Amino acid sequence: xxxxxxxxxxxxxxxxxxxxxxxxxxxxxxxxxxxxxxxxxxxxxxxxxxxxxxxxxxxxxxxxxxxxxxxxxxxxxxxxxxxxxxxxxxxxxxxxxxxxxxxxxxxxxxxxxxxxxxxxxxxxxxxxxxxxxxxxxxxxxxxxxxxxxxxxxxxxxxxxxxxxxxxxxxxxxxxxxxxxxxxxxxxxxxxxxxxxxxxxxxxxxxxxxxxxxxxxxxxxxxxxxxxxxxxxxxxxxxxxxxxxxxxxxxxxxxxxxxxxxxxxxxxxxxxxxxxxxxxxxxxxxxxxxxxxxxxxxxxxxxxxxxxxxxxxxxxxxxxxxxxxxxxxxxxxxxxxxxxxxxxxxxxxxxxxxxxxxxxxxxxxxxxxxxxxxxxxxxxxxxxxxxxxxxxxxxxxxxxxxxxxxxxxxxxxxxxxxxxxxxxxxxxxxxxxxxxxxxxxxxxxxxxxxxxxxxxxxxxxxxxxxxxxxxxxxxxxxxxxxxxxxxxxxxxxxxxxxxx
Amino acid sequence: xxxxxxxxxxxxxxxxxxxxxxxxxxxxxxxxxxxxxxxxxxxxxxxxxxxxxxxxxxxxxxxxxxxxxxxxxxxxxxxxxxxxxxxxxxxxxxxxxxxxxxxxxxxxxxxxxxxxxxxxxxxxxxxxxxxxxxxxxxxxxxxxxxxxxxxxxxxxxxxxxxxxxxxxxxxxxxxxxxxxxxxxxxxxxxxxxxxxxxxxxxxxxxxxxxxxxxxx
Numbered sequence: 284x285x286x287x288x289x290x291x292x293x294x295x296x297x298x299x300x301x302x303x304x305x306x307x308x309x310x311x312x313x314x315x316x317x318x319x320x321x322x323x324x325x326x327x328x329x330x331x332x333x334x335x336x337x338x339x340x341x342x343x344x345x346x347x348x349x350x351x352x353x354x355x356x357x358x359x360x361x362x363x364x365x366x367x368x369x370x371x372x373x374x375x376x377x378x379x380x381x382x383x384x385x386x387x388x389x390x391x392x393x394x395x396x397x398x399x400x401x402x403x404x405x406x407x408x409x410x411x412x413x414x415x416x417x418x419x420x421x422x423x424x425x426x427x428x429x430x431x432x433x434x435x436x437x438x439x440x441x442x443x444x445x446x447x448x449x450x451x452x453x454x455x456x457x458x459x460x461x462x463x464x465x466x467x468x469x470x471x472x473x474x475x476x477x478x479x480x481x482x483x484x485x486x487x488x489x490x491x492x493x494x495x496x497x498x499x500x501x502x503x504x505x506x507x508x509x510x511x512x513x514x515x516x517x518x519x520x521x522x523x524x525x526x527x528x529x530x531x532x533x534x535x536x537x538x539x540x541x542x543x544x545x546x547x548x549x550x551x552x553x554x555x556x557x558x559x560x561x562x563x564x565x566x567x568x569x570x571x572x573x574x575x576x577x578x579x580x581x582x583x584x585x586x587x588x589x590x591x592x593x594x595x596x597x598x599x600x601x602x603x604x605x606x607x608x609x610x611x612x613x614x615x616x617x618x619x620x621x622x623x624x625x626x627x628x629x630x631x632x633x634x635x636x637x638x639x640x641x642x643x644x645x646x647x648x649x650x651x652x653x654x655x656x657x658x659x660x661x662x663x664x665x666x667x668x669x670x671x672x673x674x675x676x677x678x679x680x681x682x683x684x685x686x687x688x689x690x691x692x693x694x695x696x697x698x699x700x701x702x703x704x705x706x707x708x709x710x711x712x713x714x715x716x717x718x719x720x721x722x723x724x725x726x727x728x729x730x731x732x733x734x735x736x737x738x739x740x741x742x743x744x745x746x747x748x749x750x751x752x753x754x755x756x757x758x759x760x761x762x763x764x765x766x767x768x769x770x771x772x773x774x775x776x777x778x779x780x781x782x
Numbered sequence: 783x784x785x786x787x788x789x790x791x792x793x794x795x796x797x798x799x800x801x802x803x804x805x806x807x808x809x810x811x812x813x814x815x816x817x818x819x820x821x822x823x824x825x826x827x828x829x830x831x832x833x834x835x836x837x838x839x840x841x842x843x844x845x846x847x848x849x850x851x852x853x854x855x856x857x858x859x860x861x862x863x864x865x866x867x868x869x870x871x872x873x874x875x876x877x878x879x880x881x882x883x884x885x886x887x888x889x890x891x892x893x894x895x896x897x898x899x900x901x902x903x904x905x906x907x908x909x910x911x912x913x914x915x916x917x918x919x920x921x922x923x924x925x926x927x928x929x930x931x932x933x934x935x936x937x938x939x940x941x942x943x944x945x946x947x948x949x950x951x952x953x954x955x956x957x958x959x960x961x962x963x964x965x966x967x968x969x970x971x972x973x974x975x976x977x978x979x980x981x982x983x984x985x986x987x988x989x990x991x992x993x994x995x996x997x998x
Contacts, residue, residue, distance in 0.1 A: 624880070688977050
């Protein structure tokens with residue numbers, strides 16, 4: 284994107300790239316093809332990183348202008364220098380001070396000729412010979428602070444000697460550790476001993492706690508063990524883990540979907556409930572002309588919300604939008620002529636599934652699809668169809684919710700698996716669930732076996748029973764698999780917590 | 783008070799099988815497509831003309847009728863969708879366009895045999911919202927007193943009965959649906975509560991084990 288800005292600014296001065304294809308056909312083809320689609324930035328990548336890697340068709344314009352004067356490795360500099368004479372080189376001997384003060388090893392290399400009066404230069408690479416500061420302790424200090432029941436003095440001395448020699452490269456130190464003379468030590472043991480000594484010495488000498496030598500041997504051991512396990516997974520185990528990860532993701536997504544469906548619909552229903560209450564309680568003064576019955580319902584609904592006392596409907600028109608339930612039928616507010624049956628037309632936004640459901644219910648109620656179009660019928664019919672859709676959505680939400688409940692219960696059972704709780708037979712208590720510890724599990728058990736049906740006064744067969752459970756967000760795993768999955772996810776989580 | 787005038791109409795088609803397939807063009811049925819006033823009004827007061835658009839295979843498939851009876855009599859062999867456009871007396875008023883499926887075939891044995899003609903009729907209403915003065919005057923004039931005939935009265939009666947019947951049915955269906963909605967809503971709320979309970983339980987069960995691991 285930076286390139287785009289820069290190009291835009293400089294677009295007058297920069298010559299256009301070779302779109303000037305000499306071939307006429309190419310030009311025509313290019314025009315027809317249109318601008319080439321640029322590759323999209325991958326999701327995880329930062330914008331700046333992408334702009335570094337991305338290959339645009341247009342030349343990438345550098346933001347910092349390059350210096351074309353002499354200096355740097357440019358052509359101009361070479362030109363300048365080629366006019367000058369070559370400096371003379373000399374085959375000189377040198378010593379490396381990094382090799383130690385008592386070193387007499389002499390090597391030779393080419394150097395620029397120096398004036399003889401200048402002092403001899405130090406070998407420039409000697410300064411890189413850095414050493415690690417391994418602390419040394421006196422006998423006194425050892426006896427006072429550094430005693431340890433697992434390490435004796437000789438071992439400690441040997442350890443420190445090795446540290447000095449190998450510059451704290453503990454892998455080498457561990458390798459060089461003489462496990463015939465001394466007991467076998469792991470890398471963590473050696474490190475642990477070294478760092479505890481360092482911290483104690485530091486504290487002893489300066490009387491200040493420092494965080495410089497923090498080393499947690501136990502943590503390191505566990506970490507390495509986990510890495511080893513990770514490395515030594517068989518192919519089958521790895522695939523299984525991937526599979527489980529994906530399953531987990533999918534289940535989580537489905538669960539979120541279900542949550543969304545349920546919570547959305549509950550809002551709708553609460554509103555619809557209020558609507559229904561207001562239509563049955565109030566006498567609605569119908570303003571026939573351009574307000575449909577639905578908008579008069581809206582008025583009442585809003586009035587209920589705003590002024591709870593005022594129950595008489597007023598003709599004051601409140602411009603509202605329809606509540607998000609059911610179907611929005613075409614309304615005719617503008618002056619003009621229309622045919623009554625046009626108000627019965629279903630909007631095209633309704634998916635086929637819902638259309639089929641409407642037809643099904645109408646058939647069950649022995650109603651025809653397009654009844655005669657007088658005002659009362661049109662209103663009632665539209666409301667009926669709205670209600671049918673509402674029922675359908677409600678049924679779906681209920682199915683999702685029931686499924687959600689089942690999975691939650693199974694998960695609960697799985698986590699409760701170790702403790703043996705006797706499953707005593709309980710009476711189905713439809714509504715309330717008490718929060719006592721012991722019987723709670725058994726209460727939930729009954730929920731697993733029977734669906735809860737508080738009201739049985741609906742005459743069967745229900746209309747909603749014939750609805751196909753179409754969009755239940757449900758995985759097709761069997762119950763056993765589900766339990767195995769949940770137990771495995773919990774073990775994975777535990778493993779993560781451990782490391 | 784916004785003004786609304788309602789003019790009920792009926793439209794539809796009748797169809798009668800010849801008895802045999804006509805060799806010349808394969809036609810099998812004689813049909814009549816019509817638009818009539820329900821109350822036997824004089825529709826010319828508010829309707830200027832009606833345009834019927836038939837299937838392309840018919841000669842001059844767009845037919846315009848400027849005075850009643852607004853009927854098209856034709857013969858054919860198949861059903862198709864027709865488009866009917868009603869133009870009003872006031873030229874500034876937008877015409878009403880709707881589609882009508884011409885029905886020829888029936889499963890009723892009487893119709894198949896040819897004893898009874900097939901009648902595919904719909905009741906509808908032209909709703910004039912805030913009509914212009916011209917139209918209003920035209921429609922409210924006293925010359926529009928419907929001439930009621932025997933046929934008319936019978937038809938009105940029949941439709942009235944149908945209306946009552948349909949309204950009752952629809953109301954009953956609505957009751958049923960609303961009942962179920964109520965029931966399902968209750969069940970949904972209950973299930974949601976249960977889910978919440980279960981979740982709370984599972985949280986309280988997990989957290990003690992959580993502490994154990996951290997203390998390790």
